[in-house]
Amino acid sequence: MTTTGRTTERTTGRMAGRIPQSAFDGSRLRVILLLDLYDGAQEQFLDAYDHMSSMVASVPGHISDQLCQSIENPSQWLITSEWESAPPFLAWVNSEEHIETVRPLHSCVRDTRSMRYSVLREMQDGLPLTRQTTAGLQEQARVGEGVARHAFTFTVKPGTESKVVKHLAGYASPNASLDDNTRLRRTSVFMHGNRVVRAVEVEGDLATALRHAANQPGFRAVEEAINPYLEHARDLADPGSARVFSTRAALPAVHHVDGDGPRPAGLRRHALYYPAVEGQGLELARFLSHQDEAAADEPDSPVYSSTIFQRDDVVVRLIDATGDLDLDPLSALGIKGAGKAAELERLLDGAAVGVEGPLDSERNINRLLSHADMLSVADRSATDS
Numbered sequence: 001m002t003t004t005g006r007t008t009e010r011t012t013g014r015m016a017g018r019i020p021q022s023a024f025d026g027s028r029l030r031v032i033l034l035l036d037l038y039d040g041a042q043e044q045f046l047d048a049y050d051h052m053s054s055m056v057a058s059v060p061g062h063i064s065d066q067l068c069q070s071i072e073n074p075s076q077w078l079i080t081s082e083w084e085s086a087p088p089f090l091a092w093v094n095s096e097e098h099i100e101t102v103r104p105l106h107s108c109v110r111d112t113r114s115m116r117y118s119v120l121r122e123m124q125d126g127l128p129l130t131r132q133t134t135a136g137l138q139e140q141a142r143v144g145e146g147v148a149r150h151a152f153t154f155t156v157k158p159g160t161e162s163k164v165v166k167h168l169a170g171y172a173s174p175n176a177s178l179d180d181n182t183r184l185r186r187t188s189v190f191m192h193g194n195r196v197v198r199a200v201e202v203e204g205d206l207a208t209a210l211r212h213a214a215n216q217p218g219f220r221a222v223e224e225a226i227n228p229y230l231e232h233a234r235d236l237a238d239p240g241s242a243r244v245f246s247t248r249a250a251l252p253a254v255h256h257v258d259g260d261g262p263r264p265a266g267l268r269r270h271a272l273y274y275p276a277v278e279g280q281g282l283e284l285a286r287f288l289s290h291q292d293e294a295a296a297d298e299p300d301s302p303v304y305s306s307t308i309f310q311r312d313d314v315v316v317r318l319i320d321a322t323g324d325l326d327l328d329p330l331s332a333l334g335i336k337g338a339g340k341a342a343e344l345e346r347l348l349d350g351a352a353v354g355v356e357g358p359l360d361s362e363r364n365i366n367r368l369l370s371h372a373d374m375l376s377v378a379d380r381s382a383t384d385s
Contacts, residue, residue, distance in 0.1 A: 018296055020144025021307075023086035023254040024286050027118040027138035028063070031089060033079040034113040041108040042074075048104035049079070055101045056081070061088025075110075084136065086118065087282055090252055094311050099247055106240050113207050147185065148206040151199040151251040151309045151316065158194050160229040165191060168198075168377045171222045184209045186381050188318070190271040190374035194231070197251065197271055197316050197374065199309070251309040251316065255289035259296050259304040267304055267320040271374040272333065274344075275352035276313040284347040285310035288317055291334040302328050313349070316374075329362075329369045341365065 037045055049067055056062055065081035083089040092098055120138040156164045168189050177183050182204030190197045202209040213219050223236060234245035276284040285308050292306040302325075307318040317334060325332035335341045341359040350356050354371040357364055 018258045018260065019256065019293065020142050020147070020258075021149065021253060021256040022142075022289065023090060023252075024289055025118065025138060026085055026136065027120070028136040029083040029086045029089050030117045030119055031081045031083065032115040032117070033081075034115075035077045035079065035105075035109050036111040037075045037077060037108055038110050039075065045077070045105065045108040048108060051104065052101050055097075056092070059088070059092050061085065061092070082119075086116070086254070089116070090254065090310075091282065094247075094250060094252070096248075099244060106243065146203055148202045148204075149199070149253040149256055149307050150202075150206055150210070151197055151253065151318075152246070152249040153195060153197045153251045153309075153311070153314060153316070154245075154249045155231045156194050156196065156226070156229045157231055161191065161194055164196065164226050164229050165375075165377050167222050167225045168196070171218060171378060178204075178208060178212045181205070182208050182212075184213060186379075187213075188269055188271070188379040189377040190316075191377055192271075192273040192372075192374045195273070195314075196377075197273075197309075199271070199307070199316075199318055251311045251314065253307050254285050254310045255292070255306075255308040257289075257292050257296050257306055259301065260299070264304055264322055266322055268322075269376070269379050270319050270321060270325060270332075271376075272317045272319065272369075272372045273353060273374050274315040274317065274372065275349045276315055276347055277349050278313060280347045281310055281313040281315055284315050284344075287343060287347060288315070288334045291336070291340065292317075295331060295334070295336065302331055303334075306334070325369060325373060326366060329365050333365070333369055333372065335359075335365075 035045075053065060053067075056065065061084045063082040063084060065079060068078040068080070070076035070078070081089075118138045119136065120141060122137065171189075182202070184200065185203050186201040188199045190199075200210070200213075214223075220236065227234065227236070232245065232248070235241040274284055274288070288306075288308050292303065292308070295301045295303055295306075302321045302323050303319050304322065305320045309316045309318065319332070321332065328336075330336040330341070333344070335344050345359045350359075350368075353368070355364065355368045359365055359368060
């Protein structure tokens with residue numbers, strides 16, 4: 001049975017309610033891109049779309065796409081695409097090739113909004129399609145609390161880490177409530193060496209909340225303050241530069257699972273950094289997601305919830321756990337069980353995280369936990385207005 005098949009089985013029944021988000025259930029993906037064009041940019045946009053469509057047609061995992069124009073407002077357009085599953089789309093949308101492919105759209109488009117959905121049901125003549133024709137459908141609806149999770153990661157110039165920490169730690173959270181339906185719930189910032197990871201939780205629409213936060217004076221002041229220290233320069237006054245930097249920094253959440261029962265008191269948030277062997281980032285993220293699904297069934301697991309973020313060979317596992325992590329390092333690292341440490345060793349670039357040698361001893365396991373546990377810079381809930 002394939003890995004995807006095992007994941008699908010685990011997301012059925014009782015477990016389904018505890019996995020509100022997963023890119024690994026094997027279901028087909030529908031991507032919806034809403035665009036608002038500048039006046040007079042339609043012909044330029046059509047040329048750019050034709051070029052983009054011809055490029056994406058050869059991307060592994062891509063099935064089809066459609067371009068639609070509003071019958072009510074001619075400046076509003078819609079692009080939909082279908083993919084065999086989420087992982088190949090995420091690999092494409094986070095690639096440098098994608099950035100270059102969509103660059104011609106920037107001068108045509110005033111605003112965009114992207115939405116991604118797994119395919120749950122297909123109907124024909126009012127009836128569900130037969131089982132033989134529904135391969136790739138999500139097994140059943142996931143149940144969640146209406147929270148979207150996302151992260152951004154970037155690197156700063158070596159030697160400037162302490163200055164960056166000072167700026168990021170002093171950032172005051174913006175007002176939480178944007179409107180009746182959207183609320184910025186929590187922001188967590190971590191560092192590992194010169195790498196920064198900022199994770200956010202949003203109730204409601206993620207894009208709306210991110211735009212709101214980016215336009216707050218306090219947020220912009222901090223971002224301007226750290227600009228001189230970034231390894232990859234950006235100009236926040238230039239929408240194109242800001243957009244490209246944000247695209248390159250995106251660290252999507254590919255899996256989230258909560259433990260059974262009510263949320264325990266005294267949980268502490270940690271971020272663990274897992275640099276993958278070149279080309280193995282997706283498999284490492286998949287491995288950790290399987291481990292956290294299994295741990296959610298264990299009543300004595302110190303890890304209550306886990307979110308896995310992955311882009312290329314950067315994998316970050318954000319966990320809410322009880323007690324000190326070193327009391328149960330195997331659970332903390334997500335490698336509890338026979339052969340799991342060896343599997344992580346195969347996928348992990350140990351040298352990049354400062355731990356070389358096999359993970360076959362308690363000493364090396366503890367060293368890995370110590371080196372992977374990121375420095376917590378800021379972790380706060382946004383304040384209500």
